[in-house]
Structure formats: structure tokens, C-alpha cells
Amino acid sequence: MEHNPSVSRQEDNHPYVGMWVTKDGYIRHELLPNGRYDEARGQRQSAYQGSYVVEGDHIEYVDDTGFTADGDFVNGILYHAGMILYRK
Numbered sequence: 001m002e003h004n005p006s007v008s009r010q011e012d013n014h015p016y017v018g019m020w021v022t023k024d025g026y027i028r029h030e031l032l033p034n035g036r037y038d039e040a041r042g043q044r045q046s047a048y049q050g051s052y053v054v055e056g057d058h059i060e061y062v063d064d065t066g067f068t069a070d071g072d073f074v075n076g077i078l079y080h081a082g083m084i085l086y087r088k
Contacts, residue, residue, distance in 0.1 A: 016054055020078045020085035027083055037061065 020029040028040040031052060039048040050063035057073040059080070071080030078085040 014054055016059070016073060016078075019088040021088045022083055022085055027085065028088075029078070029080070029085060031059075 014033075017031050017033045020031065021027065026042050030038045030040075032038065035051050035053065037050060037052045038046050041047040048063050050061055050067075052059055052061045054060075059071045059073070059078070061069045061071075061080075063069075069081050071078055073079075076087060
């Protein structure tokens with residue numbers, strides 16, 4: 001997926017921007033308003049960083065190494081790569 005700056009600008013006021021965490025708090029995804037994300041794992045801050053695009057209730061991630069992943073928002077919950085993240 002290629003990062004599209006015009007899509008990022010659309011994310012500025014998107015309702016999914018913000019912090020998403022697993023129930024145990026171990027995985028934390030911060031979806032930034034500029035179309036970037038920062039993922040923390042346990043004590044490791046910024047374990048993964050990259051860009052994201054939301055289309056409807058679907059999110060596509062591309063980390064800075066080129067790894068891709070996706071997820072879906074369903075009833076206020078983010079289902080991503082076998083994980084369940086909740087709005088914090």
C-alpha cells in the first residue's frame with residue numbers, strides 16, 4: 001500500500017484516531033491524526049511505527065520496514081492480527 005497524503009488529511013478528525021489497547025494493556029496502538037501510528041509492546045515504547053489508512057471500518061497498516069497488516073473496527077472494538085484492542 002502506498003501512503004497517500006490526501007487520505008491522511010481526511011484522518012485528522014476521524015473517530016478512530018487515538019489510543020487502542022489490548023485488555024491486558026500489553027499492546028498499545030496510537031493512531032495519530034497525521035496518518036501515522038506508533039505501537040508499544042509491554043515496556044518497549046515505539047516497538048513498531050508506520051502509516052495507516054482507514055476506509056470505512058477497515059484499517060490498513062504499513063510499518064516503516066514495509067510489513068503490512070490490517071484490521072477491522074466492529075462496534076467500537078479493533079480486531080487486528082488476532083488481537084482485540086479497545087479504545088482508551
